[in-house]
Amino acid sequence: MNRFLLPLLSLFLFISNSASADPLVAKIKADERVYAQRPLTLDGSASTQGGDVTYKWAVTGSTRPEGAPPVPAIEDADKAVAHFTPPAWGVYNFTLTVSQGADHQDARFSVHVLNDPAKDDSPSYAGENKVLYKQAPDALGGTAKLYLHIFNPPDWKAADKRGAVLLFHGGGWSGGSPDRYVPDAKYWASRGLVGIAGQYRLGGREGTQPPDCVADAKSAVRYLRAHAAELGLDPQKIAVGGESAGAHIAACTGTLPAYNDPKDDLTVSCVPNALLLYFPFKMVTTVGNRNKDDMSPLHFVTPSTPPTLFIGGEMDDIAPAQRGIDWGNQMKGGTNEFRFFIYRRAHHPSGHQDMTKPGLDNDLIRQTDLFLVSLGFMTGDPTIPPMDADAIAQLHVDPKDFKFVPLQGNDR
Numbered sequence: 001m002n003r004f005l006l007p008l009l010s011l012f013l014f015i016s017n018s019a020s021a022d023p024l025v026a027k028i029k030a031d032e033r034v035y036a037q038r039p040l041t042l043d044g045s046a047s048t049q050g051g052d053v054t055y056k057w058a059v060t061g062s063t064r065p066e067g068a069p070p071v072p073a074i075e076d077a078d079k080a081v082a083h084f085t086p087p088a089w090g091v092y093n094f095t096l097t098v099s100q101g102a103d104h105q106d107a108r109f110s111v112h113v114l115n116d117p118a119k120d121d122s123p124s125y126a127g128e129n130k131v132l133y134k135q136a137p138d139a140l141g142g143t144a145k146l147y148l149h150i151f152n153p154p155d156w157k158a159a160d161k162r163g164a165v166l167l168f169h170g171g172g173w174s175g176g177s178p179d180r181y182v183p184d185a186k187y188w189a190s191r192g193l194v195g196i197a198g199q200y201r202l203g204g205r206e207g208t209q210p211p212d213c214v215a216d217a218k219s220a221v222r223y224l225r226a227h228a229a230e231l232g233l234d235p236q237k238i239a240v241g242g243e244s245a246g247a248h249i250a251a252c253t254g255t256l257p258a259y260n261d262p263k264d265d266l267t268v269s270c271v272p273n274a275l276l277l278y279f280p281f282k283m284v285t286t287v288g289n290r291n292k293d294d295m296s297p298l299h300f301v302t303p304s305t306p307p308t309l310f311i312g313g314e315m316d317d318i319a320p321a322q323r324g325i326d327w328g329n330q331m332k333g334g335t336n337e338f339r340f341f342i343y344r345r346a347h348h349p350s351g352h353q354d355m356t357k358p359g360l361d362n363d364l365i366r367q368t369d370l371f372l373v374s375l376g377f378m379t380g381d382p383t384i385p386p387m388d389a390d391a392i393a394q395l396h397v398d399p400k401d402f403k404f405v406p407l408q409g410n411d412r
Contacts, residue, residue: 024048026098026107033140033207035116036089045080047098047107056097057082063175063204064090089115089205115205117142122199125149125182131231133223134216136261139207146216148223149178149197151189156232163237163377164194164224166272168217170244170281170349173210174203180243180352187355187365192378194233196224198242200249210245210285210295214259217249218270225268237377241276241309241368243349244319248281251297254306258292274375275308276368279316279349283323301327303334309371310339311364313346314397325399339371342397358387363395 029043044055055078061071068088075083086092096107115121117138122145124130129150138144153162165188169180178197185195200216201208221240228235240250252259254275260266283298290299308331312321324340331338343360355361362384369382 024098024100024103024105026096026105028094028096028107028109030094030109030111032110033112033114034086035118035140035142036086036113037116037119038085040084040086040111042074042082042084042094042096042109043080044082044096044098044107047080047096048100048105052100054078054099055080055082056099058095058097059084060093062091062093064088065175065205066177066179086111086113089113091204112204112207114138114140114142114207115144117144120145122147123149123178127151127186131223134219134261136201136212136216136219138201144201144206146201146220147178147199148220149182149185149199150231151182151185151195152232153189153192153194156189156194158230158232160232161228161234161237162192162194162232163239163372164196164231164233165239165241165276165372165377166196166198166220166224166250167276168198168200168240168242168246168250170242170246170279171202171204172281173213173245173249175205176202176246180246183352183355184365187384190383191369191380193372194231210249211259213245213249214252214256214295215261217253218259219261219264221253221270221272222264222268226265236273237375238272239274239276239372239375239377240272241278243278244281247277247279247319248283248297251275251277251280251283252295254308255297255300256295257300259295272306274372274377275306276371277308277324277327278311278364279313279319280310280323281319283319283327298323298326298330301330303331303336305331305334305336307337307371307375308339309368310341311367312340312342313348314342314344314402315346316348318348321399321402325402337371337374339367340399341367342399342402343395344397356385358391360395362387363392 026047057074057077094109131148134146167181169176181197185197188195201212225235242250284296286294310324312324321342328338353361355365366382
């Protein structure tokens with residue numbers, strides 16, 4: 001062979017082989033939604049081709065329920081196909097690192113793990129009457145069980161006609177637990193009412209959407225009314241409230257005509273006799289007004305809206321206190337009571353504090369107690385340890401002095 005052609009041929013073969021070599025890539029194939037406590041297969045076998053390829057899997061858990069078991073290790077973490085059994089509902093984030101010599105590539109994949117409806121692991125609390133009020137579909141076609149955690153007064157009898165307070169926890173329609181309102185429910189029971197911490201479907205646990213949360217809240221109110229005789233309730237003394245997203249769905253029960261569960265008996269009213277709205281989230285959720293897709297309670301407030309206690313925080317940039325001013329203005333002209341408090345320098349709440357100690361939670365319970373007494377739900381003075389008048393005054397901002405700062409997309 002010509003001595004000049006040999007180097008050219010070698011160069012041509014090198015270029016051809018380089019061009020035909022497959023680049024190192026990393027891919028993960030898995031189900032995007034699965035149930036907790038069921039094995040999940042993570043397939044990275046199509047990630048690359050060729051010899052001397054190694055695989056390394058890793059997992060982290062996020063947005064998982066409080067008290068969930070630790071995230072376990074991935075089985076077969078050094079193979080192309082690995083296995084993982086998620087211990088609890090939430091989002092799990094997987095990383096696959098594919099290596100070949102000095103080269104490596106990463107692939108990432110998130111799996112939304114739902115609560116397994118076949119394993120009823122809803123919480124239970126000492127002293128409660130735990131009532132199944134609804135069974136509803138989750139995002140994978142399973143049937144979720146929803147409970148009311150009911151706490152009765154010590155001298156309660158089924159023949160009673162007690163007022164009731166039903167409270168829904170917050171969590172962005174995605175997380176949270178009835179745990180949040182068990183202390184409050186017990187307090188209302190100590191005041192002679194039936195205190196209730198309500199459960200509803202969650203985006204994190206059942207993979208559902210906010211309209212499902214609203215439908216569940218309405219179903220819960222209808223259940224209490226329909227079963228008032230056996231629960232010892234006065235069907236015309238039902239107060240509904242909550243915090244953040246829980247306050248939103250509570251507000252929807254008393255305002256929105258839409259988002260009813262079609263399986264409910266719609267002849268039973270879901271409109272409560274009082275609303276207790278603590279730092280309510282997303283009072284305005286859509287651009288439209290009063291259309292079928294509008295899930296904005298504030299768009300439907302009228303002078304005939306149920307008596308409302310509205311609590312806001314001066315520094316809350318998630319659920320602005322201005323919404324309480326708007327709510328009260330729209331109730332003007334009616335006969336139903338509206339009470340509004342803004343707490344000084346208060347941000348959006350992130351957890352429950354000790355209501356028996358001086359502070360916001362103590363005053364919030366006290367103001368709610370006084371409000372319910374004014375509506376005839378019960379009699380007597382609040383039994384929560386009182387703060388002195390000066391301390392209470394220091395907690396509150398006069399609504400006339402409140403200045404609304406427009407938000408950047410949180411609650412438009």
